[in-house]
Amino acid sequence: DTAVSQTPKYLVTQMGNDKSIKCEQNLGHDTMYWYKQDSKKFLKIMFSYNNKELIINETVPNRFSPKSPDKAHLNLHINSLELGDSAVYFCASSQGTSRVDEQYFGPGTRLTVT
């Protein structure tokens, strides 16, 4: 069983489109995250979310929005896609609400904006 899964694995789209990436965790964790990894392999946190609190990295454009239908899912919506949004996006989860908790990462979604 996959602990943290993401769909799709690859996403190719044109500038200006709106797209979503889905994430599900079956670990019963309380906190989920979204990360962006650029072409130079820099990892940057975008959001962390539990059922009480959404914390947004202030550098993330408001075109990006996380949406959580329930504790096991945290989807990432991106509006008006830009070339610079091309990257690999990772979803992760951790057991508690402390961010020093071990994080379990999904396999990533490679987004290419043309």
Added chain:
Amino acid sequence: LAKITQPISMDSYEGQEVNITCSHNNIATNDYITWYQQFPSQGPRFIIQGYKTKVTNEVASLFIPADRKSSTLSLPRVSLSDTAVYYCLVGGERYNNNDMRFGAGTRLTVKP
């Protein structure tokens, strides 16, 4: 905020001990140090975490000096399968915007 620096790459041979050092001069009092391993086309995987002194688990050791301005991940007797990118993460229990940050990663290549 802690600025995180680590070597871009390192080479080693099978059976050797590998030490990867991460510098975090501005580490805050409540920051922890965590190391993750990433293989190509996969998400990062937790290796070890510490706050001070030494932590050891079944795969690695983490050495943190008293001033906590650096940390060293030690991999004993590496094998070819340890070839990966290793990330140092510094952050506190209370997340606030940019206060949880990864280093740029160290690409470790283990040769036969």
